[in-house]
Amino acid sequence: MRPGNRRRPRALIAALAAVLVAVLTLGACSGSGDSGSEATGQPADAGAGAVEGDIVVASGRDVTGKGGIRQKLIEQWNRQQEDKGSSSRARLVELPGSADQQRSQLLGALQSGSAEYDVVNLDVTWVPEFADAGLVRPLPDELVDADVIPSVAATAGWDGKLYAVPFNSDVGLLFYRRDYLKKAGVTDTELGNGTEWSTVQKLIGTVGDTGRSAVDGYEKGWTTQLAPYEGLTVNGIEALASAVDGLRLTDDAGRYTGSVQDLEAGLKELRDRTQAPYTLGDAGRSDEAESLGDFADGRTAFLRHWPYAYRTLHQSLTDQQLGVAPLPGRAVLGGQNLAVTTASKRGPAAQELIRFLTNHESERCLLDAGFAATRLSAYNDNGLTCRAAKPPARPPRPPPPPRAPTACRGTNTAARSTRATPCCPHCRTPSSARAPPVRRLHPDLHHRTAPPLRRQTTIGRGTGQGPAREAEDRPAPHLTRAPPRAEPSPGHRPATR
Incomplete structure (x- = not known):
């Protein structure tokens, strides 16, 4: 919509x-x-x-x-x-x-x-x-x-x-395109209970005179469900009941009571409703879904369908475009x-x-x-509301409890104390118990990930002739092996004893 x-x-x-x-x-x-x-x-x-x-x-x-x-x-x-x-x-x-x-x-x-x-x-x-x-x-x-x-x-x-x-x-209901009728010059687009099929056919003729040129995609006046299944039976019964006043096809025991004259009148009515000048050609192969799609695509100005189609059509058509009225004649329940x-x-x-x-x-x-x-x-009853269509209310989620600082594992007494201390961001050892930098295996054997590397700018040593250069990347002191030895600068002579 x-x-x-x-x-x-x-x-x-x-x-x-x-x-x-x-x-x-x-x-x-x-x-x-x-x-x-x-x-x-x-x-x-x-x-x-x-x-x-x-x-x-x-x-x-x-x-x-x-x-x-x-x-x-x-x-x-x-x-x-x-x-x-x-x-x-x-x-x-x-x-x-x-x-x-x-x-x-x-x-x-x-x-x-x-x-x-x-x-x-x-x-x-x-x-x-x-x-x-x-x-x-x-x-x-x-x-x-x-x-x-x-x-x-x-x-x-x-x-x-x-x-x-x-x-x-x-x-059965009659859906129709108000905007098509307006473009054809029809001023009153409100169809009511007294609408007859002859009125619908006249409106189809009016729309047909201008529809193909004024409306993109328009082909024929109306469509319905005429494929050989239950839909065709329904359309036939509606035509038969509209043609014969007081029609009753079965008695209380379910036995058929119709006459040949009744059937002939019903077939004539069905032929009149589905004449080629009025009816979309695909209606003879259409069920509910196909006829609904043809109408929604703008191929016809009228559609015979069931009530659920109203909400579906309103997803793409506005009130100014879509109208609904009782089906002319009798409608099957x-x-x-x-x-x-x-x-x-x-x-x-x-x-x-x-x-x-x-x-x-x-x-x-x-x-x-x-x-x-x-x-x-x-x-x-305007006071009735539907609760099933609404998701069930969920109770508010309680706030999470405050998280205490994580007590880390270590080899010293501070790491095992009941009072947690902030931890080293690299090895999770408590800050107060961190060992001084040494070039040996760190006592926390659970530590497996090397910390980020640090870069420092130093001046060449030895004779003092080497240019300023960037020292080798130097990892944190608690690596599993000593850092690599720095190579001498260009022009540097090793000291002699």
Whole structure:
């Protein structure tokens, strides 16, 4: 972010929160099963067979980066357990690959028992599948209270029971370049809840008329995730739900209930949204990371993405350049829910960890990091602060004790006295016990390093005819051998007897 345009984190989050609350409480569509609010299940074997050891949390990659907010929350929980004197600790295991690959890894690990996961972070659409297969256990209803957004709470239940607790939510949003619209002559760059796709297409046409000449790097109107993976499915569902009023693709038992006419209407809507004149060509091969990069590079004026992209984009774009609005039509409700595995031997402790990770303060931490929080209080309570994002305070380090002069080794009584004396800088012998200069082995046998050499200027001797010269370098008196004898000066005659 440019230095003069930096926005305070609270103000930045407030702008995103206003959009998220409107979308999550009004218009997001979900394909999950029964609401957790009707759940009556209790945790299976909650107090039996609990053993000590790390609570292993399996999750997909944290989009907030290495050492992201999920890891920080777990570290805070570990510190709290240490302060309480508890032996419980948790550690995070991030699964590689796409969402589809992570689902396959979790299913394989839990069905085969090859990995001892205690808590799994499930996509909201996986909860019914894992619950129906008996891979996660029922949880007490009180873990999802009235503070959880109703549409989000509905993703945590299955078959009348609560099987997971909403951790963070996700919903499709429309990001756009305000500066591109201004350069194209658009005066009102604030897009609100009533924006339709037809309006977006008109704006794309306006930007396209001037974009290639006025904006460096601009290519097409918008981009999204159309590669053949979960992203394409999400875009298809959003088009289908926008085209068919009151669409419900499955019943309470999870059976498909859509009609051919519904599918045709949805495919037509998806084709209209992704026409070549509007859509970046690379969108057909793009996932979240690639589409985000194309938008940040200025190749498009609009982007369909998830809430975490807002903080990422604000690292390079200012408020005058970046805008965010609810996605036109219907938006898919995504997110992750935490569940306790049926095979976990640390069920009670795992449940308490989930309680901490989904409480009011933790949800505020997730919102500050760029996730969509699952609790209303995270958006509305200005008194909530995130302590997990701050490093733990360290007690002040006491000043070091005063150092007494070093008592040195020597061969005399003064060196062995309890009262230390200043030492010779060369051999560390106490000054008061230093021997007179002699040309023999110094009594301190531990001394191995010769002191610095001294140079003296002398006058030639003998006949008195020799010029003034510099004497040979003469070491300190306690060398292991006598200094070399000086050579006679030129013209000097040795004295004769």
